[in-house]
Amino acid sequence: MSFLHSVRDIFRGRAMGTAGLIWLCVILFAALAAPWIAPFDPLDIDPVNRLTEPGWPHLFGTDHYGRDTFSRCIYGARMTMLIGLGSVAFALVTGGAVGMLSAYFTRLGNFLMRGIDVLMAFPALLLALVLMTLLERSVVNTIIVIGIVYATTTARILFGMTLKLKREVFIDAAVCSGAGHGSILFRHILPNLISPLLVQASFIFAFAQLQAAALDFLGLGLPPEVPSWGNMLSESRIYVTRAPWLLLYPGLLIILSVFSMNMVGDAMRDSMDPRFKDDIAGV
């Protein structure tokens, strides 16, 4: 109940954020219910009906193997959610742990945060490319690589916030009560980091989509047989003049989803941090 209340508080009066949230719910529903909504098997090859235009029964047309683009888009939502949630979880757990521990144990921090600095010196996509070439293409590896890229920013943010929190008087009070390191980290510091972590999560979710699509497009992301929006773009780019719908639909889906996640992230940040008031362009 209190969860629903806080969701309502975040999105009340924020139209773009609400629209984003609705769109994400649609994507989530498509991902969960893909086998029941998709009219065709996304992997079914039908050479007779290659590159058919959008219409009936192929709503979004078919690709160069005669696979149904609409069904592949719906199954692609699964990959979107999987990659998004997976990289967010990986980035927050590893980045959060590194950031918090580095700020709390200063000596360890001097060592760990310099490692983070080195990783941050690489452009995000380049770092992901380097890591992917070292690993084989798979869903898990894609999640890990994107997770590592965004763990660095998460670590930086939590490092700063933990440094500030650990000087709070209530931490001194907990020490005086006899609290140990574990209790201070998990009972006193972590709960005060939940709001920034949630905001961070929404932005990582959005960037992870772009990153995943870019890796797929470059042929270094998910295995080619997996129906993901990025892979669909990558495979059909040579047919762009004959069958532009093959790029149009997955492209639109990527744009809409990333935009929605950013809007949701903005709404969450605005509601949690009064310094970012939504007076810019009425968003």
Next chain:
Amino acid sequence: MSAAPLLQVEDLKTHFFLGTARPFGSGRRLLKAVDGVSFSIGAGEVLSLVGESGCGKSTVGRTLTRLETASGGTARLDGREILSLSQAEFRPLRREIQMIFQDPFASLNPRLTIEQTLAEPLRIHGLAQTRTEARALIAETLQLVGLDPKVMERYPHEFSGGQRQRIGIARVMILKPRLVIADEAVSALDVSIQAQVLNLIKDLQRDSGVSMLFISHDLGVVRHISDRVAVMYLGRIVEIGTRADIFDRPSHPYTRLLLSSIPRIVPGRKRVEDLGEPANAASPPSGCAFHPRCKFATDICRTTQPPAHAVDTGHLSACHHIEALQKDLA
């Protein structure tokens, strides 16, 4: 005072390095926040530590609770040295030395209910085995500090400053400590609330017989609560004695400067002129640190640090010119 005091502090030093070392720069500057402080507190006694901001009085309290690391000296609680213990060895002793913090808005974790905040010390020190037991103790302690036990379900932001400070006091008293360090415990509160909380602290202290180190800059408050008073200036105690010694027979020029600054009309007391701001603790003056502000200062004050002279039994003053001062007072 009994022969064996509860807390015996000898030559306590807490030094801080200022800034970070630069690769080619000179060495880091040393701030001697506390530089050779000695005092004792008997069982059931209230010793006040007074002085201006930055004189190191809070650092004394933070060092004794091991929130800061001592650079030298000893502190014996019941004869047991506590400054050289590791944090792990000191943890069980934390129950005996508790601290009331200045800012009631910062000293409670906003994410924990009052019950969670008060249950934490009980759990750590194994004073309640079950939640029912803990709740009973918490309810009892909340009543002791004048709060309705029902408030334990609520979060800190639902309370006023005075109520929060009562919760902070409950967190201390629930452990039944032997020494309470009150660091400016009422100075962040509204004046109308200060008296209530101060009376609560005084009543709790008297009823439980706990010893107390009461750190404050407010001489009116100190006069109300103390048995003995120690006056600090730039990291040292300049005068220590009973409440009557300090307030009626001040024997250090700095104590007299402080007393004269109480905004109150007292017939017969001469107003001592203020001679400016305290010196920078990071580069204290030579000799007696107070000499630039002292109208009694002579050459010896500029070169030699004055030792503590006994004015009377238990009344010490670190000044070269005690005799001249006493003539002046009479």
